[in-house]
Amino acid sequence: MGTELDKTDLQILKILQANGRITNLQLSNEIGLSPAPTLERVRKLENAEYIKSYHALVDEEKLGLGIKTFIQISLDFHQKNTIQTFLDEIQTIKEITECHHVTGQCDFLLKVYVRDIKSYEQLIMEKISRITVVKTFQTMMIMSTSKKEPIVPLEY
Amino acid sequence: MGTELDKTDLQILKILQANGRITNLQLSNEIGLSPAPTLERVRKLENAEYIKSYHALVDEEKLGLGIKTFIQISLDFHQKNTIQTFLDEIQTIKEITECHHVTGQCDFLLKVYVRDIKSYEQLIMEKISRITVVKTFQTMMIMSTSKKEPIVPLEY
DNA sequence: ATTAAAAAAGAATTTATTTCGGTTAAAGCT
DNA sequence: AGCTTTAACCGAAATAAATTCTTTTTTAAT
Numbered sequence: 230m231g232t233e234l235d236k237t238d239l240q241i242l243k244i245l246q247a248n249g250r251i252t253n254l255q256l257s258n259e260i261g262l263s264p265a266p267t268l269e270r271v272r273k274l275e276n277a278e279y280i281k282s283y284h285a286l287v288d289e290e291k292l293g294l295g296i297k298t299f300i301q302i303s304l305d306f307h308q309k310n311t312i313q314t315f316l317d318e319i320q321t322i323k324e325i326t327e328c329h330h331v332t333g334q335c336d337f338l339l340k341v342y343v344r345d346i347k348s349y350e351q352l353i354m355e356k357i358s359r360i361t362v363v364k365t366f367q368t369m370m371i372m373s374t375s376k377k378e379p380i381v382p383l384e385y
Numbered sequence: 386m387g388t389e390l391d392k393t394d395l396q397i398l399k400i401l402q403a404n405g406r407i408t409n410l411q412l413s414n415e416i417g418l419s420p421a422p423t424l425e426r427v428r429k430l431e432n433a434e435y436i437k438s439y440h441a442l443v444d445e446e447k448l449g450l451g452i453k454t455f456i457q458i459s460l461d462f463h464q465k466n467t468i469q470t471f472l473d474e475i476q477t478i479k480e481i482t483e484c485h486h487v488t489g490q491c492d493f494l495l496k497v498y499v500r501d502i503k504s505y506e507q508l509i510m511e512k513i514s515r516i517t518v519v520k521t522f523q524t525m526m527i528m529s530t531s532k533k534e535p536i537v538p539l540e541y
Numbered sequence: 542a543t544t545a546a547a548a549a550a551g552a553a554t555t556t557a558t559t560t561c562g563g564t565t566a567a568a569g570c571t
Numbered sequence: 572a573g574c575t576t577t578a579a580c581c582g583a584a585a586t587a588a589a590t591t592c593t594t595t596t597t598t599a600a601t
Contacts, residue, residue, distance in 0.1 A: 242441070242443055242448070245440075245441035246440055246441050246442075246443060247440070248438075248439065248440075249405045249406060249438075249439035249440040249441045250405060250406060250439040252587090252588065252589085253588070253589060253590090254587085254588060254589085262548095262549070262550090263549065263550050263551075264550095264588085264589075264590085265549070265550065265551080265589095265590080265591085265592095266548060266549050266550080267549095268589070268590070269548085269549090270548095277447075278444055278447070279443060279444055279447055279448065280441050280442070280443055280444075281442045281443065281444050282404075282405075282441075282442045282535070283404065283405035283406040283439065283440070283441050283442070284401075284402055284403070284404075284405040284439070284440055284442060284535040284536070285398070285401035285402050285405045285436050285438075285439050286402075286436070286437045286438045286439070286440060287398055287402060287435060287436055287437065287537055288434055288435055288436075288437050289537050291433075291434070291435055292398070292435065292537065292539060294537060294538070299485070299487065299494060316531050319531065319532060320531075320532065323538045324538055325532065326532070326533070326534040326536070326537065326538065327530070327532055327533050327534070328530065328531045328532035328533075329455070329525075329527045329528075329529070329530050329531075330527070330528045330529045330530070330531065331455065331525040331526060331527055331528060332524075332525060332526040332528060333523060333524065333525040333526070334523070335525070338455060338525060342537055342538055367489060367490070368488075368489065369485075369487040369488060369489040369491070369494060370487060370488040370489070371485045371486070371487055372486045372487060372488065373485070373486045374483070374484065374485050374486070375472050375475065375476075375484045375485075375486065376475060376476065376481065376482070376483055376484035377482070377483050377484075378482040378483070379438070379440040380440070380482070381443055381445050381448065381450060381482065381498055382450070382479045382480055382482065382498055383448060408556090408557060408558085409557070409558065409559090410556085410557060410558085418579095418580070418581090419580065419581050419582075420557085420558075420559085420581095421558095421559080421560085421561095421580070421581065421582085422579060422580050422581075424558070424559070425579085425580090426579095
């Protein structure tokens with residue numbers, strides 16, 4: 230899919246990021262094309278994986294996930310395959326929704342969702358702290374979130 | 386909208402989180418209802434804002450956003466309205482896609498997307514470090530992301 | 542200018558969404 | 572238990588959208 234994206238493609242990406250369930254008809258109106266070429270462009274963007282997937286965004290609070298945290302993890306590199314061991318463990322923990330390998334004072338940054346503090350303690354005690362390659366970890370409890378764009382900053 | 390969610394509603398939420406553009410017809414098959422009540426349930430979930438919105442997920446790399454970081458911010462509380470001043474500034478910076486007020490060694494955790502290191506230096510020099518209420522900040526550059534669920538962990 | 546290739550439009554067809562009336566099933570009451 | 576009310580579901584019809592295909596337009600290159 231060598232060829233580059235034009236202005237219209239970027240417009241489509243912007244609109245679909247903001248409204249993933251817009252109809253092709255509405256989308257075609259917004260970008261000023263007829264439905265047929267609009268659909269063709271969307272399919273191209275999907276096939277070339279500029280668009281990876283579509284998702285509903287739910288209200289975590291309403292669904293009882295009252296506790297959200299980031300956990301900073303430092304690993305103990307005195308073992309073999311430290312990182313792979315860690316990643317394998319992380320994959321099995323459903324409360325961890327994000328895992329980033331980062332530079333700085335810690336090695337990994339995790340995002341966690343749980344129901345309440347009791348569940349959080351349980352997660353820490355029975356899962357995180359039992360991962361052998363974890364040297365230290367520190368919790369950053371999220372008190373509030375003032376910005377959370379489901380949209381990546383694209384220029385056009 | 387007082388009434389609670391049943392198993393079917395949770396199933397719908399799970400499916401729509403994983404595939405935000407599934408047709409109502411497919412969805413109805415997956416949950417074992419006919420299209421009519423399926424649609425009615427989805428609309429209820431939307432109206433009660435269990436579902437907040439729908440989004441396409443794009444490939445940031447392919448779109449030229451090569452640099453992703455977290456920034457830990459500590460504020461200087463020797464001014465009035467420190468936090469509000471900070472939040473107002475953050476809102477104007479499009480490269481910042483997330484802003485969380487957290488507990489721990491820092492006050493805020495930001496998520497940032499930029500094109501390249503040059504743009505990152507520019508962001509730091511011309512925007513972040515010019516916010517008067519910012520005392521210190523530290524970058525955690527994301528080297529890789531091994532987990533990024535667009536789905537919240539729901540039991541059912 | 543002419544041609545070739547790509548993109549867009551229009552129209553027809555297929556598929557999905559939405560509405561509505563009727564039925565069943567469950568829940569609450571006496 | 573029997574009766575009643577309410578809510579959920581289904582099927583079918585009507586509306587709307589997606590998709591396909593053919594024709595036209597635009598673009599770019601020669």
